[in-house]
Amino acid sequence: MDKIAVEKKWNKLWSERQVYKFDENNVDDKYYVLEMFSYPSGSKLHVGHWYNYGLTDSFARYQIMKGKNVFQPMGFDAFGLPAENYAIKTGVHPQDSTLHNIEVMEGQLKNIGAMFDWDHEIKTCLPDYYKWTQWIFIQLYKKGLAYRKKAPVNWCPSCNTVLANEQVVDGRCERCDSQVVKKDLTQWFFKITDYAEELLQGLDNLDWPEKTKAMQRNWIGKSQGGEIVFELADGSGSFKVFTTRADTLFGCTYAVLAPEHELVPKITVPAQKAAVQAYIDEVAKTNEIERLSTAKDKTGVFTGAYAVNPINGERIPVWIGDYVLASYGTGAVMGVPAHDARDYKFARTHGLEIKRVIKGASPDVDDELPFTDYGVMCNSGEFDGIASERGKIAVVEKLAQTGKGKLTTNYRLRDWLVSRQRYWGAPIPIVYCPHCGEVPDENLPVLLPYDVEFRPDGTSPLAKHDKFIHDVRCPKCGAPATRDPDTLDTFVCSSWYYLRYPDAHNAEKPFDTALIDKMLPVDKYVGGAEHACMHLLYARFITKALRDMGYLHFDEPFKSLVHQGVILGPDGNRMSKTHGNVVSPDDYVNAYGADVFRCYLAFGFRYVEGGPWSDDGIKAINKWLDRVERYVTAAYGDYPAKEDAGAEERELDRVRHSTVKAVDADYPAFSFNTAVARMMELVNALAKYDKLPVKNARLYRGAVDDLLKLLCPLAPHFCEELWQQTGHEGSIVVSKFPEYDERALKVSEAEILVQINSRPKVRLTVDSTLSPAELEKFVLADSRVAEALGGAAVKKVVAIPGRLVNIII
């Protein structure tokens, strides 16, 4: 068979006949299969795309054959940094390059032979989509879930521009190699932290990989502890610290504020001003990676101010240090050098007092400091002798009596910064009015202008577009106003696209509530594990926020999640230009066809693991499909036929049914490699059967028909062609998945192993319906077993029907 010509033929026919059209009148039986949509990069589809889209499509095809009304849409996450960088380099406008890339990719995606329903296609960079991205922003704003605050960005002073983290290499700008500094800008945030607890709890009920759930739990980072107030010694103010170990409070001999802490300028004494400012400037230069490096010394500077330890009234110095993060907790920590490794290092470096207040469980052990385990409180006044676990609560409760402390829960999760000082994104639909302040502009879409200077020169590209910025009036009072010059993070676009697909071209609404209440949640979501913490968390947050506004009535967007593995280069390294090990799907698809390529990806790897590419494997699959073709053709060819079914027929039938059973379990589990292996076994059985001079036509043809249906999800064009060639009516891709008959699987006799003292000794063929007791009796009565036992006394017998009998002597 000329597989490539056959693929062309069927792609055309299927598309004309609209085989893959989602039946919108039957949403009750819907099955929503979603692959993470792709970024329209300039290069061609890579192996990873095929692996993700091709095999998930096989899963979807299996669901169709199981009678589900499958909805499998595709679209493009089309805004983003690469298009803008490409524009800066080449002068090609982001919109032009993006739309062109989309067109190319659409063609390539169609070549996979996947059943995407293109009538529901989404392109996030078009106004009919981003209009609704902006609408979501406005709903969040109205609900109090979007707010502005100052936040640091990576700033390249030479390029005069804001850099994304990935553009900062070793603290330097990837383009000009200048030292990158932090700069505060007022930016928009989404209050995802309001949902921290629900996002955490909700994980328990999701059918997601455990490791992904663990990563999200860790990212949300819930911890229970106490918030403790430290008054300044001169009575001029106070600051709070968060601690999980209030039991160590008596050992607090100093406090450290983050260099960015608002109190720092106020409390620094004149003599320390210069040193403190120099330190703050130095910290602004280090990037986050450097700053958070654990290997680094614990640097810091004394502010000259003192605070009061609220539990014992002791006067303690207040320092600043970059190991304290402004973004976590309260931006201040209590220094307990005896019982915290970082505090210990800091205190040793700067000559601060170290005071032990926790003893180990066994008093005679002279534990070294820092002692960070739980133990028993000492040097702690009335709390002496109390265990840490109780003490950490008791201390906070005591402080609470004087308003100096309370038990709290803290989360590591931060609010989601959505402002980007970029051109190629959805404009933030906010105007600033001299009278009314910030006002959402509900006259959507706020169109992204085309004629913009997006080369970096110190401001957001849109800020320089006079017409965009100033040609607007305040929606509230009508006064001349200005627009926000920033665009939205592309994660905002991708946080709701699954809601748009079912009704992708609705001009009135982002989605129809009644429809998505039926279509969602997504039944199977498949994509890379790298999105575990960002995209997957943002999408859950947006779903929950929209639910609380009444726009939808479900709690989670993705009921079940699968991560595909990574296909490595032939050398076992991640495919990359620098390794020079990139495998192009096109070469193989052109040589063998899409079906062969997909089958190889199915057979060669454990789906969720991935692994190194191999050329030999794909040749083998090509040969195997040829083999399938031979036996299918043979089954429908002329040969001496017979009517009755003898032992050979029963064996073929058994393999056929056991293959159906196994493959029926493998597809839904994304276990494509074992599914193919089982089918190979069926083909081997067919090869054996084909050798017989006289064959039973009904059984032979029945077996190859089932084989084609089993294989259809992985090689749809190939199977459709053979289906037609063997005279079948209708399309195999929408035919019913074969069923198996348990009775055909039963074998009346089974070979079991007889072990003596767990060592294999004798093989016996026995009636497979025997109970353990009957089996034991049968085995012990056997002469060969008696001979092997040699008259030894039997101490114990373990009999497992159908498998083995172990005799202990």
Added chain:
RNA sequence: GCGGAUAUGGCGGAAUUGGCAGACGCGCCAGACUUAGGAUCUGGUGUCAUCGACGUGGGGGUUCAAAUCCCUUUAUCCGCACCA
């Protein structure tokens, strides 16, 4: 540093979840058919050796029985990075 995962023949990978390790395929060896074979078909292929023994990264344990459970250790990969 913390957390997670993985480790099975020459290679990719199976193993009904504690029950005959190595399914299926590649590769390799031998044979058949061929002018030829990079086509096809058949048989063989964990290791060592003669019965037999040894084998799932290493060491220890539980069990009649361990790739699978427990303890310990090593290597590789991936996440997170001082989380108070």
